[in-house]
Amino acid sequence: MESVFQNETVREILMRYRRIWAIGHAQSVLGWDMEVNMPREGILERSVAQGELSVLSQEFLLKPEFIELVEKAKGIEDLNEYERGVVRVLDRNIRISRSFPPEFLREMSEVTSQATKAWEEAKRSDDYSKFEPWLDRIIDLAKRAADYLGYEDEPYDALLDLFEEGLRTKEVERMFDKLEKELKPLLEKIMEEGKVPQSHPLEKETYEQAQMEKVNRWILEKFGFPLGVRSRLDVSAHPFTTEFGIRDVRITTRYEGYDFRMTVLSTVHEFGHALYELQQDERFMFSPIVGGVSLGIHESQSRFWENIVGRSREFAGLIYPTLRENLPFMSKYTPEDVYLYFNMVRPDFIRTEADVVTYNFHILLRFKLERMMLNEGVKARDLPELWNDEMENLLGIRPKTYREGILQDIHWAHGTVGYFPTYSIGTLLSAQLYYHMKRDLNVEELISEGNFGPIKDWLRERIHRHGSIYPPKELLQRAIGEELNPDYFIRWVKERYL
Numbered sequence: 001m002e003s004v005f006q007n008e009t010v011r012e013i014l015m016r017y018r019r020i021w022a023i024g025h026a027q028s029v030l031g032w033d034m035e036v037n038m039p040r041e042g043i044l045e046r047s048v049a050q051g052e053l054s055v056l057s058q059e060f061l062l063k064p065e066f067i068e069l070v071e072k073a074k075g076i077e078d079l080n081e082y083e084r085g086v087v088r089v090l091d092r093n094i095r096i097s098r099s100f101p102p103e104f105l106r107e108m109s110e111v112t113s114q115a116t117k118a119w120e121e122a123k124r125s126d127d128y129s130k131f132e133p134w135l136d137r138i139i140d141l142a143k144r145a146a147d148y149l150g151y152e153d154e155p156y157d158a159l160l161d162l163f164e165e166g167l168r169t170k171e172v173e174r175m176f177d178k179l180e181k182e183l184k185p186l187l188e189k190i191m192e193e194g195k196v197p198q199s200h201p202l203e204k205e206t207y208e209q210a211q212m213e214k215v216n217r218w219i220l221e222k223f224g225f226p227l228g229v230r231s232r233l234d235v236s237a238h239p240f241t242t243e244f245g246i247r248d249v250r251i252t253t254r255y256e257g258y259d260f261r262m263t264v265l266s267t268v269h270e271f272g273h274a275l276y277e278l279q280q281d282e283r284f285m286f287s288p289i290v291g292g293v294s295l296g297i298h299e300s301q302s303r304f305w306e307n308i309v310g311r312s313r314e315f316a317g318l319i320y321p322t323l324r325e326n327l328p329f330m331s332k333y334t335p336e337d338v339y340l341y342f343n344m345v346r347p348d349f350i351r352t353e354a355d356v357v358t359y360n361f362h363i364l365l366r367f368k369l370e371r372m373m374l375n376e377g378v379k380a381r382d383l384p385e386l387w388n389d390e391m392e393n394l395l396g397i398r399p400k401t402y403r404e405g406i407l408q409d410i411h412w413a414h415g416t417v418g419y420f421p422t423y424s425i426g427t428l429l430s431a432q433l434y435y436h437m438k439r440d441l442n443v444e445e446l447i448s449e450g451n452f453g454p455i456k457d458w459l460r461e462r463i464h465r466h467g468s469i470y471p472p473k474e475l476l477q478r479a480i481g482e483e484l485n486p487d488y489f490i491r492w493v494k495e496r497y498l
């Protein structure tokens with residue numbers, strides 16, 4: 001493999017960067033092990049080990065000689081696009097790392113670890129007062145983080161950019177305004193027309209984990225997932241994907257024991273994340289441009305497989321025989337039942353269980369609230385009421401407990417503010433990619449044949465192989481010649497559900 005990195009300065013940067021890469025590699029293994037294998041009480045030592053490794057990695061990144069090299073490389077004019085990618089990613093990481101004083105980071109980590117405990121207790125007892133003071137501290141920390149990072153228009157911009165490079169609040173607002181305006185009447189119409197059900201008897205059917213695992217593995221094999229060669233499927237409380245590198249990408253799922261749609265679609269979702277990592281250009285190995293470029297683009301890949309492929313009628317037909325073989329209750333149902341069951345639409349309280357149509361409203365609600373916290377001085381005391389009002393406005397339902405309202409997500413307890421919009425970006429973008437893919441491929445026919453190669457190649461060519469060379473917006477321009485446009489998703493919802 002000939003190196004794509006020729007410039008001497010960049011080569012020196014990459015030689016030194018290997019250490020940072022190796023620490024990241026080790027941290028991923030520790031993180032994966034924590035979720036999949038670690039006994040409960042290992043948490044104390046594991047978090048200290050992880051914290052120390054983060055400090056070590058930061059030390060290497062912020063070494064004056066290293067920063068000098070990156071600065072020098074910024075001034076070189078004839079770098080190729082790979083080398084420019086390396087410099088852009090490192091420059092951004094250094095800028096973000098240098099923004100926060102060490103006392104602030106220490107405070108952040110102490111507050112969020114206590115806030116997470118308080119959140120768990122508050123959620124268990126459905127007692128918001130236990131979390132409220134911590135949420136005020138988190139809001140304060142988020143504002144200070146935004147100030148340290150700097151912004152032009154509003155504090156929320158600074159936090160958003162951490163998760164989606166170059167994205168601004170105004171753009172998110174425009175996207176959600178459009179969605180709210182168009183999707184609300186659409187949702188009403190979908191409920192009225194009843195082309196897809198609000199509930200299905202398959203939700204109640206129970207299964208054996210071992211049988212269900214066979215189904216998940218069958219699907220992954222159909223997708224050509226390199227199980228045992230470059231990947232694994234394991235079980236964890238919350239399904240996730242982690243990449244140790246390009247050749248070792250692991251996913252997890254979970255088995256509730258009923259409502260098998262959840263385990264199947266979450267496995268398919270994580271496969272989408274994993275494929276992005278697996279299909280990168282191997283010449284990027286050990287460099288900072290390895291790995292998906294942003295959360296929104298990453299989520300577009302997982303949602304593509306989950307929504308476009310996994311919820312299609314053709315996919316229901318494709319997996320029906322293996323469902324029938326492994327799940328005894330399946331003999332009472334047809335492939336069409338599976339399709340309808342995978343596509344139920346029903347306004348409900350919990351984001352993670354929401355269907356494709358109502359999901360974006362859950363994100364919109366959080367976006368509105370986060371923005372109020374940062375820009376309008378809204379306090380934790382006012383948030384439950386604001387949450388419930390907005391839920392009623394968007395979905396016509398009002399939570400009766402904190403658990404099904406403001407206490408449902410862990411994100412704020414973790415200090416993560418500005419993250420939620422990336423979920424919607426992924427969903428919208430997955431539909432946009434689909435319509436572009438349809439110009440080149442007969443997507444439905446390929447799914448019904450179980451012939452996923454051309455779909456994977458299409459995604460590799462346009463998105464995956466580029467790793468993080470280009471910032472998200474530029475990647476999209478190169479891939480499809482457009483910027484993010486919610487119209488495609490609205491069209492997809494109309495075609496699918498009306």
Ligand code: MG
Pocket residue numbers: 269273299302
């Ligand atoms: Mg995801």
